[in-house]
Structure formats: structure tokens, C-alpha cells
Amino acid sequence: MISKRMIEKIGFSVLGILTLLAVLPVLGIIAYLVIRGCAALSWEFLTQPPHNFLSAGGVFPAIVGTLLLTIGTILVALPLGIGTAIYLVEYSERNLFTAVVRTAVVNLAGVPSVVYGLFGLGIFVLMLKLGRSLIAGVLTLGLLILPIIISTAEEALRSVPEDFRHASLALGATRWQTVRYIVLPSAMPSILTGAILGIGRAAGETAPIMFTAAAVYMPGLPRSIFDQVMALPYHLYVISTTVPNVPEHMAFGSALVLLIIVGGLNFAAVVLRLRMRLKRMKLSR
Amino acid sequence: MGTKEVIITVESIKPKFFEKLIQNILKLTAGTTILVLFLIFFFLLKEGYGIFSYVSLRDFILGTQWLPETTPPKFGALPLIKGSLYVTVGATLIAVPIGISVAVFLAEAAPPMLREVLKAVIELLAGIPSVVYGFLGLTILAPFIKELFNLSSALCAFTASIVLALMSLPTIVSISEDVLTTVPKEYREASLALGATKWETTLKIVIPAARTGLIAAAMLGIGRAIGETMAVLMVAGNAVMLPHSFFDPVRTITANIAAEMGETVHGGLHYQALFGLGIVLFVITFIINFLTNILAADKLGMKRGRYL
Amino acid sequence: MGIKMETKNLSIYYKNYKALNSVSLPIKENAVTALIGPSGCGKTTFLRSLNRMIEVIEGARIEGNVLLDGKNIYDPEVDPVELRKKVGMVFQKPNPFPMSIFDNVAYGPRIHGVKKKPLLEEIVEKSLKAAALWDEVKDRLYESALGLSGGQQQRLVIARVLAVEPQVILMDEPASALDPISTAKLEDLIEQLKEKYTIVIVTHNMQQAARISDYTAFFLNGELVEYDETRIIFTTPKEKRTEDYITGRFG
The missing domain is CATH 1.20.5 (Single alpha-helices involved in coiled-coils or other helix-helix interfaces)
Structure with a gap:
């Protein structure tokens, strides 16, 4: 037995x-x-535009496009996301409005990215006549990562001890002063961790920008926010599936660059979180 | 002492006004989430409802032919819906048992160092873009599976299921692990004190106690799999036909939208049909989300943000 | 001695639970009033009602009046923010903000509009001296407040309250997390502070109440059982229940 x-x-x-x-x-x-x-990978690969129908040259415009998209995305999502989180944690009462906002956030998080693409196409590209452009892509991606930013910021705000808020209020500080000078500074590192995760997600997304921003090929860099852009994830999709005769190393190179950008962001977030955990452990000792 | 000046006065209206202003701005900001969700649904309907005057909802969902280029075009989405179903079911069958096993190992048995390392690795895996998963599936996994099963082409529901399973593993593992670690220590101790081994305690106490949370984890993983686009577009084979086995090539709802949107004319039937697919997808994910929430909103709570 | 604050028929509910039942109690000026009673008797609830911190708790509802210098602080035109400048509060657990010692004390003046550094330095020094902490921290004002001992942290919190120049200071079991030596220091400090401030202190420690307070109110099950000068309460209480509590017949 x-x-x-x-x-x-x-x-x-x-x-x-x-x-x-x-x-x-x-x-x-x-x-x-x-x-x-x-x-x-080579210096040329990182700094040259592609040529010969994407089968040679580099990925420079795609790198720049992806960086522009991510920067724009965070500019859209961070204020909206942090504002919503502050409202939910610091101001909201238990009422219908709050309940509906919470439900909306949860459901937005579940909407597939390709549906965000459809939405962006419908509202930004066509109705607001922004065309396929950097700005349309940024707005679409911004809304896509909004739930991530809200949830992580909310968690961060809630982890600030209630004692701090009470102490501040008892000193005659207003709600907003308390949030601005006590709660936000304490929560900021965690909020930024969430923001970095969100950016990482935005940098790697393909479906939402396919219809709203991404170009198969651009000879140069975009000159305004109303120009189309190349983007690494879309570029990788295009050269590995729809364009024939692209040498495999080009695709591997593109995938690696994308992975480095996204992985780097995620790694930064993990390190940041770990450092905070250690710091908190030291403080509580 | 009673002669002191009245000390409580409305000293200045301005700060109060500023407070109210801030509060209203924040409330407005929070309100945008409702607006966005509403707008998404509104735009899907606005751009897509036209298709239902061309085909009935019933024929749209149950029709077996999706031929947007023929005259007259046919828009029966069943092959796509079945495609999504095959791929999702396949991915679930692979990812849920493995995911929960991994979570149990991490939460109950792994040495602390190994656990931290594995958790970090899994978090990093969660961050890999789906297009990269698709690319790797296409260039590495598919040729391997083709050899292994001696197939003419490995771009099929099976391969897509594996890729999707790998993609939803981090979600399932992270949430399950969290759920398992929140099972109160007292339960474990009580069981161990009765002479049960750690293994018995895990099987008979910890996992049952974490049941609803584990189901929620699985459902969130499934939700991710259904909505996934790029990876399945690249590895599922893309044939719009009713699949009969896991080794048939399939095209999912998501992949079809991504693949065909480029060819459509704004406002045309095909364009409307793709938005119609968007509606179907939105409704499916909405229902999954809804179920997950009533099941375990409190269990997931704030932590959800990490797994989106 | 004048009456600084006074509650009239004050009742407080948390949702449907009545935590305080029609309490009428005067708070004498420049004196220490101790609130005693077993846990859950409503003494902390009462304390929090005196600077409207009770409103921070979700579901709390107030009936009756609380007067400060004869004015009802729950009057709709009274701004709780303005009120709390005048009625400061020290909490059970020391809760310095995660910033430097200086910034902790300067926080109140800053949010109330003091910007000039020399003035802030003056306020900080004055407050820390008044809280009997200056000598211990004057060389490390810009180090984190979290590095202080528990007793120092609690005095820092008092300094932080003093910096706002309140008239009344509410203390919610301020010594409960402190060691005996720190507690003794804190009690000395309270003794000094009453020359300039009106102090209300919640304590579960009977000896402490007897040592430092001028007046004592005994609460039980949300009701005010007895209020009198401290020496009377502790020697010849009128109520049997008070006597039972003081002699240790309640938990």
C-alpha cells in the first residue's frame, strides 16, 4: 500500500x-x-525605413509610430483613469451613479480589442472625420486601456491607510487637499505601475489600430497627428502573413524589437512593484 | 470667556466653490466610462443594424454561408461562430486544468523563491502581445504540430487552441493563485491538525473553499480567449467553413472582422455585416462578464485590474 | 470656568443602530474632560461628533445639537473644514504622514495658506516645543517622521494639531499604543496644554483619567450615566453603575 x-x-x-x-x-x-x-538586429535595422516592399531595410518608422501611439495613449488614459479612480475611492457615495460607473468599468474591461477597433473606426475615423490617423489610434487605445488604469489606480488609492485621510481632515484640510497632498503622493508609485502595465498593453495591441491608425508602409515619419503611422505590431502581422517573400529574419527582428519594448515596460512595472513591496515591509517593521 | 468673538463663520465661499468644482469634474470624468460603454454599443448598433434588414437575425446567426463577395452576398455567421466556439472550447480544455494545477502548485507547494520567480515570469508572459504569440505560433508551433500529427497544414483550430491556451494561462494562473492564497489559514491548520496531509488538505479543503473564485478565474480566461483576435487570425487557418474536427482550419468572429474590414466600403452591406458580428461578440462577452461578476465580484474585487 | 462646548440631546445612529442616546454634556474651557466607559459605550462616537469627524463614517446620522461658543456646529452654514481648524483631533494610533517631521507639522499651516518658509519654521518650532518634542527632533527635522518612536510619533501628531492653533483638542485614547514612559510624558504634556487649550480625552485607563482630568463623564451603552468633577466621580459617584465600573466590576 x-x-x-x-x-x-x-x-x-x-x-x-x-x-x-x-x-x-x-x-x-x-x-x-x-x-x-x-x-x-543591426544599427541599420533600427534606424532605416523598410524598402523593397517591406522585404529589406529596417523598422525605424514602426518603432517611432509605436512610441508615438503609446505616449498619446497614456496622455488620454491617465487623466481620465486617475480622475475616475479618485472619484470612486474618495468621493463617491453608495448610489446608483457609482454602481453604474463600476459596472461600466468592469464591462469595458471585457470588451474585445477588435470591438474597440470597430468603435474607433465608427466614431473617430468616420464620424469625427479624423481619418485613419495617429490621433484616432491614440483615442481608441486610450479607451481600451482605461479600465486597466482605473482598476490599478483604484487599488493603489485604497491601499493608502484611512488613518492618513482622517488625520488630514481633522486638521481642517478639505477633501481635495487631502487627496492632493496626502493620498495621491502615497499612491503614486502604485498608480504609475498600473500605468506602465497599461502602456505595455497599448504598445502591443494590433486589432484596435488596424482600422484606425496603422499604415502598411510609410516612407517617412508622420508629420502631424492626422497622419497615419506605421506600428510595430501591425508591421509584424503584415510581414509575417500578408506580404510574400519577406525574409524570416526581418520578422524575427521586428518581433524582438516589439518584445523588447513591451517586455521592458512590463519588467519596469514588476521591478517597481517589488521595490514598493520591500519598502512597505521595511516600514511596517 | 463667553464674550469671545463668534468663531464659526462662513469665512470664505471660494474654497468651498473650488471643492465643489473639483468634485464635479471628477464625477464627470467617472461618468465618461458610462458614456464610452454606451457609445460602443450605440456605434455597433448604428453601423451594424442595417444588415438585419438584409438578413434576419436568425439567418445571420444560423446561416452557414459567409460569402460577402458573391452576388448576391450571403451573410451567415454560423461558420464564424462555430470557429470561435471550437477555438475557445479547445483553449479552455487545455488552459483551465493546467492553469489551476499551476496555481495550486504555486500557492501550496512551491518553495518561496521559486514561487516569486515563477510569478514574475508568468506576469511577464501575460504582457507579451498577441501578435507575437501569433507569430510564434505561425513560425514555430505550427511546423512542429504539422510534423507531429502528419498534417497537410497545421493552421487549424487545434493549433489556435494551444496558442490561445498559452495566452490565457497567465490570467487563469494569477487569479487562481490569488484566490487560493486568500483561503483562511485556519482552514488549513484545522485540517492538518486532524492528521490530514497537506495534499489531502489541498484537495478536500482549500480547492473546495476557493471554488467560486477558481470558476471566475476560468471564465475570465475564457472571456479573453473569445475576444482574442490577432493570434487566431494568424494561426487558425482562416477558412470560412463549418469545422468538423479540431484539425480543420477555422476563422473566428474576431479574426473575420480584422481580416475583412480593410476590404469594405463605409456603409456598405459587408461593412454593416462586420459591425453585426461586432454586436454578436459584444453581447457574448457582455454575458460572460455579467456571469463572472455575479459569481465572484467580491472574490476578484479590486484585484481585477491586474489581470485585464 | 466657562463652557467651551456643549452637546444638547445628541443622538447618533450608524444606519439603524443607535450608538449614542440623547447625550447632554458641557465641556469646560481650559480644562481636561475625560470620557470613560467600557468599549462600545459610545465615548469615541461622542468625541468624533465634536469636530464632525463622525461624518467621515458612512451611514452615520446625527440628531441634536453640538455647540461651540454657543453656536451649533451642525448648522448647515457651518463649514466642517473651518470647524476642524478650531477643534483638532489626536487619534488612537499615532498616524504621522509618510513625510518629514517638518512637513508633518507644517502640513496644517500650509493647507491653510501659510507659504513663507520663515513663518512656517517659526510655527513648526513653536508647535514642537509646545508638544515637548523639540529637543528630541530639532536636529533631524527633515528626516522621515516614520523613524520616530511610537511616543514621539504621538507627540508629533499633537504638534501637528497645535500648529493649526486650535481651541479644543480631542484625543481618542492617545496613550493606548504607548509604553509607560511615553505615556507619562504624554500625560505631562496634556497637563501643560490645558493652560491654553480645552481638552477632551477618551481613555479606558481609569488611573489615567483620575490623574490628568478635571472632569469625567462616564458612558454606558450609548448613554451618559454620570458627569462631574473627576475627584467626585472617583470618590463619591452618585450612580451605582459608575461605582461598579470604577471599582472594576465591568470589563
């Missing part, structure tokens, strides 16, 4: 092996991508 101890050992071992089986191959594939991509 197998003892209880043996069953326990076997059970947890199986789970452990499953975990490694789930994680290691993905890491292996990504390592493979990094190796293949590194071979394609």
Missing part, C-alpha cells in the same frame, strides 16, 4: 512538473525568438 506521504509527494510533484511543462516551453520559444531576432 502506498502511504499518505507518498501520495502527497507524487501529487505535488505532478503539479510541479506540469508547471514546468507549461512555463519552460514558452520560455524556450521566446529564447529562440530572441536568438533569431538578435541575428537580424
Whole structure:
């Protein structure tokens, strides 16, 4: 008969092996991508526009486009998101309006990105006549990451001890002074972590910008917010599926650059969060 | 002492006015979320309702032929809906058991160092863009599966399911792990004190106690899989036909919108039909979201933001 | 001695639960009034009603009047923000803000419009001296307040309140998280402060109430049982319930 101890050992071992089986191959594939991509990376690849129907040259306009899109996105989403979170945590009462806002946030988070693309096409590109443009893409992506910003900011604000608020109010500070000088400074690092995660998401999205902003090919950089832009994720999609005869290393190179941008952002967020956790541990000691 | 000046006066109206102003601005900001959700639905309807005067809702959903280029064009979305169904079911069957197993391992058995490292890795995996997953599926996974099963083409529902499963794993693992760690320590201790092993405690106490949260985790993962676009567009094979097995190529609702929107004329039937698909998708995800929420709103609570 | 504050038939509800039942109590000027009673008796609720901090708690509802210098502070035209400048509060747990010692004390004056650095420095020094903390922290004003000991933190919080120049200071079991030495220092401080301020202190420590207060109010189950000079309450209480509590027959 197998003892209880043996069953326990076997059970947890199986789970452990499953975990490694789930994680290691993905890491292996990504390592493979990094190796293949590194071979394609060169100064020229990073600084030149593509030529010969995307089959040669570099990805410079796509990098710039992606950076512009992400910067614009955060400019749209951060004020709206933080404002909403502040309202929900610091001002809202238990009433219908608050309940509806919460439901809206949760449901916005569940809307598929391609539907955001349709929405952006309908409202920004066509109705507001912005055309396929940087600004239309930025607005679409901004709304897409809004729920992420709201939820993370809300969590950050709630983690500020209620004691601080009471102390400030008891000193005769107004609600807003309390938020502005006590709550926000304490919550800011966590809010920024959420913002970085949001940016990372925006940088990698493809479907929402396909109909609203992205160009298959642009000879130069966009000159205004009403120009179309190239974007790395869309570029990767185009060269790996719809354009024939693109050498594979071009695609691996593009994928790696995209991964570095997005991974870098996520990594920054993880490090920031870890540092805060350590700091909090020190303080509570 | 009673002769002191009256100390409570409305000393100045201005700060009060400023406070009110700020509060109203913030309220307005919060209100935009409602507006946006409403506008999304409104625009889907506005741009898409026209299709339902061309085909009935019933024929749109149950029609088996999606032929936007023929004369007259046919808009039966069943192949696409079935495509989404195949891929999502496949991904769920793979991702949910593995995801929960991984979560249980992390929460109950992994040494602290390993747990922190794995959690960080999984968080990073969650951040990889879907187009990169699609690209890797296309260039690495598909050729591998083609060899393995000796297929003529590996761009099919099966491959798409695997890619989607990998993509929704981080969501499922992170939430499940969180849910498991919130099971009160007292439950575990009580069970261990009765002579149960940690394994028995995990199976009989911890997992049942975390049940609703785990289901919610799985549902959020499913929600992600249904809405996923780029990866399935790249690896599912893209054939608009009714699938009969997991090794048939399929096209999902999302992939179809992405693939065909470029060819449409604004306001044309095809354009309207794609927005019609958008409505179907919106309603499906809305329902999943709704169910997840009534199931476990309190369990997920604030933490949701991390997994979006 | 004049009456600084006074409650008249004050009742407070949390949702449907009546936490305070028709309490009428005078608060004498430049004296220490102690509120005693078992936990849950409503003494903290009463305290929080004196500077309208009760309104911060969701679902709280107030009936009756609270007068400050004869004016009802719950009058609709009274701004709670203005009121709280005059009626300051020290909480149970020391709660310095996560900023420097200087910024903690300067926080109140700053939000009330003091911008000039020399004036702020003067206020900070004065307040820290009044809170008997100056000598201990004068060399590290710009270090984090979180590095102070619990007792120092509580005196810092008092300095922070003094910097706003209140007339009344409410203290909610200010010594409950402190060691005996810090507690003794705090009690000395309260003794000094009453020369300039009116002080209301909630305490569960009977000896402390007897040591530092001039007047004592005994609360039980949301009702004011007895109020009198402290020496009378502790020697010849009129109510049997007061006597039982003081001699230790309640928890």
C-alpha cells in the first residue's frame, strides 16, 4: 500500500512538473525568438525605413509610430483613469451613479480589442472625420486601456491607510487637499505601475489600430497627428502573413524589437512593484 | 470667556466653490466610462443594424454561408461562430486544468523563491502581445504540430487552441493563485491538525473553499480567449467553413472582422455585416462578464485590474 | 470656568443602530474632560461628533445639537473644514504622514495658506516645543517622521494639531499604543496644554483619567450615566453603575 506521504509527494510533484511543462516551453520559444531576432538586429535595422516592399531595410518608422501611439495613449488614459479612480475611492457615495460607473468599468474591461477597433473606426475615423490617423489610434487605445488604469489606480488609492485621510481632515484640510497632498503622493508609485502595465498593453495591441491608425508602409515619419503611422505590431502581422517573400529574419527582428519594448515596460512595472513591496515591509517593521 | 468673538463663520465661499468644482469634474470624468460603454454599443448598433434588414437575425446567426463577395452576398455567421466556439472550447480544455494545477502548485507547494520567480515570469508572459504569440505560433508551433500529427497544414483550430491556451494561462494562473492564497489559514491548520496531509488538505479543503473564485478565474480566461483576435487570425487557418474536427482550419468572429474590414466600403452591406458580428461578440462577452461578476465580484474585487 | 462646548440631546445612529442616546454634556474651557466607559459605550462616537469627524463614517446620522461658543456646529452654514481648524483631533494610533517631521507639522499651516518658509519654521518650532518634542527632533527635522518612536510619533501628531492653533483638542485614547514612559510624558504634556487649550480625552485607563482630568463623564451603552468633577466621580459617584465600573466590576 502506498502511504499518505507518498501520495502527497507524487501529487505535488505532478503539479510541479506540469508547471514546468507549461512555463519552460514558452520560455524556450521566446529564447529562440530572441536568438533569431538578435541575428537580424543591426544599427541599420533600427534606424532605416523598410524598402523593397517591406522585404529589406529596417523598422525605424514602426518603432517611432509605436512610441508615438503609446505616449498619446497614456496622455488620454491617465487623466481620465486617475480622475475616475479618485472619484470612486474618495468621493463617491453608495448610489446608483457609482454602481453604474463600476459596472461600466468592469464591462469595458471585457470588451474585445477588435470591438474597440470597430468603435474607433465608427466614431473617430468616420464620424469625427479624423481619418485613419495617429490621433484616432491614440483615442481608441486610450479607451481600451482605461479600465486597466482605473482598476490599478483604484487599488493603489485604497491601499493608502484611512488613518492618513482622517488625520488630514481633522486638521481642517478639505477633501481635495487631502487627496492632493496626502493620498495621491502615497499612491503614486502604485498608480504609475498600473500605468506602465497599461502602456505595455497599448504598445502591443494590433486589432484596435488596424482600422484606425496603422499604415502598411510609410516612407517617412508622420508629420502631424492626422497622419497615419506605421506600428510595430501591425508591421509584424503584415510581414509575417500578408506580404510574400519577406525574409524570416526581418520578422524575427521586428518581433524582438516589439518584445523588447513591451517586455521592458512590463519588467519596469514588476521591478517597481517589488521595490514598493520591500519598502512597505521595511516600514511596517 | 463667553464674550469671545463668534468663531464659526462662513469665512470664505471660494474654497468651498473650488471643492465643489473639483468634485464635479471628477464625477464627470467617472461618468465618461458610462458614456464610452454606451457609445460602443450605440456605434455597433448604428453601423451594424442595417444588415438585419438584409438578413434576419436568425439567418445571420444560423446561416452557414459567409460569402460577402458573391452576388448576391450571403451573410451567415454560423461558420464564424462555430470557429470561435471550437477555438475557445479547445483553449479552455487545455488552459483551465493546467492553469489551476499551476496555481495550486504555486500557492501550496512551491518553495518561496521559486514561487516569486515563477510569478514574475508568468506576469511577464501575460504582457507579451498577441501578435507575437501569433507569430510564434505561425513560425514555430505550427511546423512542429504539422510534423507531429502528419498534417497537410497545421493552421487549424487545434493549433489556435494551444496558442490561445498559452495566452490565457497567465490570467487563469494569477487569479487562481490569488484566490487560493486568500483561503483562511485556519482552514488549513484545522485540517492538518486532524492528521490530514497537506495534499489531502489541498484537495478536500482549500480547492473546495476557493471554488467560486477558481470558476471566475476560468471564465475570465475564457472571456479573453473569445475576444482574442490577432493570434487566431494568424494561426487558425482562416477558412470560412463549418469545422468538423479540431484539425480543420477555422476563422473566428474576431479574426473575420480584422481580416475583412480593410476590404469594405463605409456603409456598405459587408461593412454593416462586420459591425453585426461586432454586436454578436459584444453581447457574448457582455454575458460572460455579467456571469463572472455575479459569481465572484467580491472574490476578484479590486484585484481585477491586474489581470485585464 | 466657562463652557467651551456643549452637546444638547445628541443622538447618533450608524444606519439603524443607535450608538449614542440623547447625550447632554458641557465641556469646560481650559480644562481636561475625560470620557470613560467600557468599549462600545459610545465615548469615541461622542468625541468624533465634536469636530464632525463622525461624518467621515458612512451611514452615520446625527440628531441634536453640538455647540461651540454657543453656536451649533451642525448648522448647515457651518463649514466642517473651518470647524476642524478650531477643534483638532489626536487619534488612537499615532498616524504621522509618510513625510518629514517638518512637513508633518507644517502640513496644517500650509493647507491653510501659510507659504513663507520663515513663518512656517517659526510655527513648526513653536508647535514642537509646545508638544515637548523639540529637543528630541530639532536636529533631524527633515528626516522621515516614520523613524520616530511610537511616543514621539504621538507627540508629533499633537504638534501637528497645535500648529493649526486650535481651541479644543480631542484625543481618542492617545496613550493606548504607548509604553509607560511615553505615556507619562504624554500625560505631562496634556497637563501643560490645558493652560491654553480645552481638552477632551477618551481613555479606558481609569488611573489615567483620575490623574490628568478635571472632569469625567462616564458612558454606558450609548448613554451618559454620570458627569462631574473627576475627584467626585472617583470618590463619591452618585450612580451605582459608575461605582461598579470604577471599582472594576465591568470589563
